[in-house]
Amino acid sequence: SQTIHQWPATLVQPVGSPLSLECTVEGTSNPNLYWYRQAAGRGLQLLFYSVGIGQISSEVPQNLSASRPQDRQFILSSKKLLLSDSGFYLCAWGPASGGLNNEQFFGPGTRLTVL
């Protein structure tokens, strides 16, 4: 069965520091991968998605970047964190077959606090 891992689970970082959040998926090949942020409200905002190694689509202009160095690894980064980057970051995967509108399955999330 497929599993998705994220780490760290929680992170407290000062403003201006770098960030690296990692997501890995097991039990599937060539998944579509997604990064979301869930801020103060309850809605999820899509930040990035990837359909393959090295292929990243950005949804909103922001202080963050994403990379996919391996098929089942997705990394969210920042060179200098802002206060507004605080939030709950969720990685998700979806099966590549059938396109990008299949169901998505979420990892446990990383709660980031920028002070």
Add this chain to the structure above:
Amino acid sequence: EDKVVQSPLSLVVHEGDTVTLNCSYEVTNFRSLLWYKQEKKAPTFLFMLTSSGIEKKSGRLSSILDKKELFSILNITATQTGDSAVYLCAVGRRGKLIFGQGTELSVKP
């Protein structure tokens, strides 16, 4: 602008009650509508709906989509305290999911 609106935003019921959660959408190039349950951490997948009028059911939960009127409902019968969570609706279009704000359901003993 694409949008997904859920109602009510919050709801308090007692164990054994039946609840109906609503999700309406205005999304171009609609592909699918998904329901998730979010407790403390990550959302867990409940249903994906692509066709009108076909009910999907899992235990006490069921959902149906109306593509003509652009909405979906999620029903929970005989609610239990373990059903307390935020329920998220999302619509898929062109490679991304657009989420509503969620309905926070609280089930009291």
